[in-house]
Amino acid sequence: MTNTSDLSRLMSIAAVERDCGLPKDTLRVWERRYGFPNPLRDRHDERLYPAEQVATLRLLRRLVEAGHRPGKVVGRSDEELSVLLRQVGVPARQIIGAEARQVLKLLGAYDAAGLREVLNALLMRAGLGAFAAEIGPGLAEAVGAAWSRGEIEIHQEHLFTEQFTTVLRSAINAAQGAGLPRRRPRVLFSTFPQEPHALGLLMAEAMFTLEGCLGISLGVQTPIPEIAAAARAHEADILALSFSSMIPALQAIAGLTELRALVPETVEIWAGGACPGLRPKAGFLVFRELSAIAPAVGDWRSRAAVARSS
Template sequence: MQSTLTIGELAQMTGFTTHTLRVWEKRYGALDVLRLPSGHRRYPRSEVCRLRAVSQVLKQGHKPAKVSSSSLEELNQLLDVHPTQITASFLEQDFLEYLPEEPLTQEWLTATDYYDEVTLTKLLSREWRERGPLLFIEECLTPFLSAVGLRWEKGELAISQEHFASDCVNDFLSSKWRELNKENKGQPIILTTLPGEPHRCGLLMCAVVSAFAGKRVISLGVNTPTKEIVNTVKRSQAVALGISISSHYPKDRSLQFLTALMEDLPPTTKLVVGGEGKPVLPENIFTFNNWGNYFLWIKNL
């Protein structure tokens, strides 16, 4: 077993995004960093346990500035006082509100401000080439979409600008997952959204990661009736069904549809649910809080 990890591996094993870890390292000196002769950074495997403890302590209301660099012993003392369990999705959702906009994100936002599709597409393509599909989504696209959402909520971005950014991203992701999917074979994974769910971006990101993991993707688009979902799963003998749920979708309604789907799906088909709007689900339904976890799950399915 290797004693050091890349930042991507550290992110996958702790539930944090690489974006969050880099900000903590830069702002708080929070990570124990080892420098290779090549100049590349590596992180001791011991950081995994410590960062998992950090994620639990943050749920109690402690600020990243106070606890992100704390030792494991100090963190355990806090947990002994207020033991709790949390998910990485809460951590990332909560912490991203305090993150400054990275230069890369700012470039993309500037193109959005001016409805500059050519520039935005070039910027998307550049980072896709340099980072690859998984890191592109985790390190670039997720922070950008979070920044767009926050600026729209604050009234700093017009509805038309938010729609413009979403449309550019959706078109880009659509072309990329289909390109990755061309050579994939075997039992497919079906991807869609529930009835009444119009948001596509999470679905498209899932298609990219699934195709990148080597799975044959069949996308049904958005707003698919549950009867059609089940019929397609059976006809295609799908190994898995992936459902994307946005934060705007009512949780009681999603739970109702997902429960019905589980009853009608073949026993050999796995159900996986992602997105900010996913409800609390039974253990036999796989849910994920970051794309690294999903990539590992679907690749090994």
């Protein structure tokens, strides 16, 4: 007989917030309004979430992000939620289907070395540009979807991220070392404090590197005033910010607006990533596709040349 609330599988509200990306206040108010989640309590009345409920919360987060209203979906069974999810996440990039299947197969076999080889082979075949702009996002999406369908475990997603990062970073290094002399624009890369994902940032860095830009990465999770300070210090021309669905679109826009006010008008702000509701606004550009970076750098250089000659 299986104990449904196995002690080792209970999580505190802080752990659930970390794990699911749902703020504590939201977890509590959902419980109050919709009756779910319905955590156990320890002797001091603190919430203890069973692993099954945490899994359901992850599904809910994806659905809400995709546009469903919490009032309509919170409280439904996992089966119903899965049905809804399947209707939402129609895989957009069928092109890389074969590669994705191969990667998922290797992840299923826990074959780290094989995975690295395949990624390197893909890089060689497609070139750095297509690898970062097309294959990378496609594979990341496929792996994320497989995880949300329960086909792979978190540690397998971690493994993929780690191997992909390694391969891509090596390629960027190689491209920086050899090849074109580096010239402007000078681009500063980072993410906002709520955004811990480095993959999107790295893929963007690859695209800029291919265009011969001067790139400086601050890594992930830099406070906004610090990004502004770094922009001034490094005399950056462009701030490149990467977003995933980890961060609500509104917070992203608020952050970008705050950042806009902190740096001179001459510094451009380019935002990109898989953040559904992120729309361009006065003061910053939004890139839906990594492939749009290359022409945009060309445009920037034309503008810069005009400005210089005038």
